[in-house]
Amino acid sequence: MTAGEPAIVFRDADKWFGKLHVLRDINLAIAAGDVVVVCGPSGSGKSTLIRCVNGLERVQAGDVVVLGDSITKRGVNLPALRTRVGMVFQSFNLFPHMTALQNIMLAPMKVRKLARAEAEKTARALLERVGLREKADAYPANLSGGQQQRVAIARALAMQPKIMLFDEPTSALDPEMINEVLDVMTALAREGMTMMCVTHEMGFARRVAHRVVFMDEGQVVEEGTPQDFFAAPKSDRGKQFLSKILTH
């Protein structure tokens, strides 16, 4: 990737699940250091969109270029690309047979081939950073949802990614745990991480996002600054969507 080139580019991208057209002619460019919040009604294609960034889904037409590499090319090295793109899921997905520390050390040791001692040092520092130093030896089942999600973020950061993808990271959490996760994400954004977050946390979007992308029925209906979008969405569908989520 050369300087000035966006970190993520969608170019005329389309995707179908069978007959269902889930992404329609997506054009999107996300600059390095940008924090972009993706929102829209359920089923609008938000998850599919960010899963196309690390190749968990493939677009069938058009192109997706991540950190300078097209991921639609034949023979693309997906594992290598994925070490530079971290992902956090709604359902945490910690590995249940490993402690928090082991979860974080796994990829650095198995993919980066770091020595155990070095991987452990980094992992402990990351746990400290997400406020869970004392939970290093806890198993996922013995952590609260918020704690599990913070470990999951630390695990993704352990590979020192250039981009972080979040797919509704707080939707499965009890209200009192949402903020502890959002705080970690906010700190990450302030440090200049390139972030693509699917979330309905409008407070987070207002405070942290540089841009909001609003999707409906597989299309990017509008994009703009959070201030503009939340104050006065340009599209009718955007207005409808906001009226629904803001009244709850």
Next chain:
Amino acid sequence: MNYTFKWSVLWTGESGRWLLQGLLTTLELSALAWVLAVALGILAGALRTVRFTPLRWAATSYVEFFRNVPLLVWMFFWYFGVPPLLPRGIQDWLFNHGAEFWAGMLALGVYHGARISEVIRSGIQSIPRTQFEASVAMGLTTFQSYRLIILPVALRLIVPPATNESLNLLKNSSVALTISVAELTFQTRQIETYTARAIEALTAGTLIYLVLCLSIATIMAKVERRYAIPGLIARVGPAA
């Protein structure tokens, strides 16, 4: 009833030695077949869950072919069917080196491998797909993801049905007597023939199978507790 038991037939003459040899052969046959079955079971069970169709198809063919033909037929197949297809020299060598044992071992291992693979496949499929996605999203390859995450978790979940299948394998090793492997059942029949004491000989065989199976079940229960996933141990009893 005017039958007088004569238990001493079990330890006079050759009986004791025969029983011991039968026990050792059964253990050896079952242990080797078990290793083969578990290896094939893991391989086929895992391949049946991958995206790449030719591999999935190959594993499915193996499973459906081997588990849907009776074990006895497989014993005959490996013992009477396969050797004539081999070069003369290898045939001779085989029949001088316990061909019936190796045929029995292959039949047991390949047949139970197909059955164990179904157990392992169901274990893998009970793990949410997002676990796999989370592991490849960190840069692990599919192979690494199976080796480090999917299989270690699946194997922990399937200890109870795998125990059941292992006991079946041990008990089915007795079918090898039909191709004259001198395993435990074969030896109890021999004692019966020599002493005309069927009930005593069968009782001895029965008790030995019972003790073997109970020991295996106990060991597997310990393994299950030892490797239980924290938080998923609710169904397992307290540590012994």
